[in-house]
Amino acid sequence: xxxxxxxxxxxxxxxxxxxxxxxxxxxxxxxxxxxxxxxxxxxxxxxxxxxxxxxxxxxxxxxxxxxxxxxxxxxxxxxxxxxxxxxxxxxxxxxxxxxxxxxxxxxxxxxxxxxxxxxxxxxxxxxxxxxxxxxxxxxxxxxxxxxxxxxxxxxxxxxxxxxxxxxxxxxx
Ligand code: GNR
Ligand code: NI
Numbered sequence: 001x002x003x004x005x006x007x008x009x010x011x012x013x014x015x016x017x018x019x020x021x022x023x024x025x026x027x028x029x030x031x032x033x034x035x036x037x038x039x040x041x042x043x044x045x046x047x048x049x050x051x052x053x054x055x056x057x058x059x060x061x062x063x064x065x066x067x068x069x070x071x072x073x074x075x076x077x078x079x080x081x082x083x084x085x086x087x088x089x090x091x092x093x094x095x096x097x098x099x100x101x102x103x104x105x106x107x108x109x110x111x112x113x114x115x116x117x118x119x120x121x122x123x124x125x126x127x128x129x130x131x132x133x134x135x136x137x138x139x140x141x142x143x144x145x146x147x148x149x150x151x152x153x154x155x156x157x158x159x160x161x162x163x164x165x166x167x168x169x170x171x172x
Contacts, residue, residue, distance in 0.1 A: 001034055002034045002037060002038075004038045004052040004053075005052065005053075006042060006051050006052060006095050006096060007051055008095075008162060008166070009097050009145060009147070009159060010159055011096075013050065013053055014050060014140070014143065014145065016143055017055070017141070017142055017143050018048070018050050018058075018140075018142075018143075019055060019056055019057065020056075020057050021056055021058060021076050023119065024076050024118065029117060031054060031056070032058060032060055032074050035047050035049060035052060035058065035060045038052055039060055039062070040062070044095045045061060045063055045129075045133055046061040046134075046137045047059070048137045048141060050140055050141065050143075051095060051140060057076065057077045057078065057141050058074070058075070058076050059075040059078060059134070059140075060073065060075075061073040061074075061133055061134070061137065063129055063130060063133065075112070075134070076115040076116070077114060078112050078113070078134065078138055079113045080110050080112060080135075080138065082111040083107040083109070083111075084107040084108045084110065085107070086107070087106060087108060088105070088107075088128075088131075088132070089103050089104065089105050090103070090104060090106070090132045092104045092132070092146045094145060094146055094147075097145055097146065100147065100158050100161075100162075102146060102147070102149075102150055104146050106131070106132055106135045107131065107135070108127060108128075108131060109127040109131055110126050110127075110134070110135065111123060111124065111125050112124045112126055112134055
């Protein structure tokens with residue numbers, strides 16, 4: 001397993017629409033292993049393949065609170081089957097938008113159909129942080145970042161800050 005570099009905004013690749021996976025094979029499993037390793041090393045709870053520069057519809061996640069007990073989850077070609085009209089608010093962050101946080105409203109519950117690590121079809125009823133996180137990750141597959149939900153002013157301030165940090169290679 002290899003820790004890959006996580007792309008950060010502004011970056012055109014993050015705005016690409018990820019392509020469906022045709023078959024969950026060795027190559028995809030290796031990608032999922034690398035994604036998980038990369039996510040753990042960055043202390044994230046989720047990661048989409050496009051964040052390491054691979055625009056495929058693959059997500060990894062681990063919401064376990066105890067670092068010693070790993071609970072990796074893998075989602076290939078996830079589709080939202082049903083979503084709650086009731087919203088919940090969560091303070092979101094993103095490894096591709098370093099050190100920025102904002103409260104985002106999303107459906108409180110959703111049902112997700114996906115393929116697992118072995119290519120087996122699964123259905124998951126998600127709520128709470130799991131629902132928030134899977135929707136955040138699925139946005140990545142569409143080239144959407146959480147800052148896209150903020151006002152134009154807030155979003156442009158964040159992008160300006162990130163661009164500045166990038167050019168001076170300072171990470172605040
Ligand atoms: O590590 C992460 N934490 C987080 C917190 C609230 C809502 C979503 C997330 S996902 C994020 C990792 C990430 O950027 N995944 O794309
Ligand atoms: Ni993210």
